[in-house]
Amino acid sequence: QVQLVESGGGLVQAGGSLRLSCAASGLTFSSYAMGWFRRAPGKEREFVAGIKGAGASTYYGDSVKGRFTISRDNAKNALYLQMNSLKPEDTAVYYCAARDGVMIRTIEREYDYWGQGTQVTVSS
Numbered sequence: 001q002v003q004l005v006e007s008g009g010g011l012v013q014a015g016g017s018l019r020l021s022c023a024a025s026g027l028t029f030s031s032y033a034m035g036w037f038r039r040a041p042g043k044e045r046e047f048v049a050g051i052k053g054a055g056a057s058t059y060y061g062d063s064v065k066g067r068f069t070i071s072r073d074n075a076k077n078a079l080y081l082q083m084n085s086l087k088p089e090d091t092a093v094y095y096c097a098a099r100d101g102v103m104i105r106t107i108e109r110e111y112d113y114w115g116q117g118t119q120v121t122v123s124s
Contacts, residue, residue: 001026002024002026002112002113003023003024003025004022004023004024004096004097004098004114004115005022005023005115006021006022006096006116006118007020007021007022007118008021008118009094009118009119010119010120010121011122011123012086012120012122012123013122013123014087014088014123014124015086016086017082017083017084017086018083018086019080019081020080020081020083020096021078021079021080022036022078022079022080022081022096022115024077024078024079024096024098025077027113029053029072029077030053030054031053032053032098032099032100032101033051033052033053033099033101033102033103033104033105034050034051034070034072034096034099035048035049035051035096035098035104035105035106036048036050036070036081036097037094037096037097037108038093038095038120039092039093040089040091040092041091041092043092045108047061047107048060048061048064048068048070049061049064049069049081050070050106051070051072051079051104052102052104055071055072057104058104059106061106064090067084067085067086068081068082068084069084070082081094081096086122087122088122088123088124089122090120090122091120091122092119092120093117093119093120094117094118094119094120095114095115095117096114096115097111097112097115098111098112098113098114099111099112100112
């Protein structure tokens, strides 16, 4: 049974930083491309960042480029999202997702497994 469990969310002031983690189990982690998505209140879930299985290739949504960094540790079956220079508009529930494939995809239906999400709130 595949499980993805996010942690690290919380309340932070604008300009601050947070690091999200996603612990994966029940899958051959290095064989999966991984992604972070977020859903803000009243909005559709949007792609934030993605990373290939080997970790050498990453891709970011325009709204977070230059501020967020996705990484993974395949030895620990862990995915991370370092978020710097946070803005109030980054407030959302953040989800990690796993895709059985090599390529990074930005569309949520391309992902096979999802975590339950972790809340990030950025105050102004």
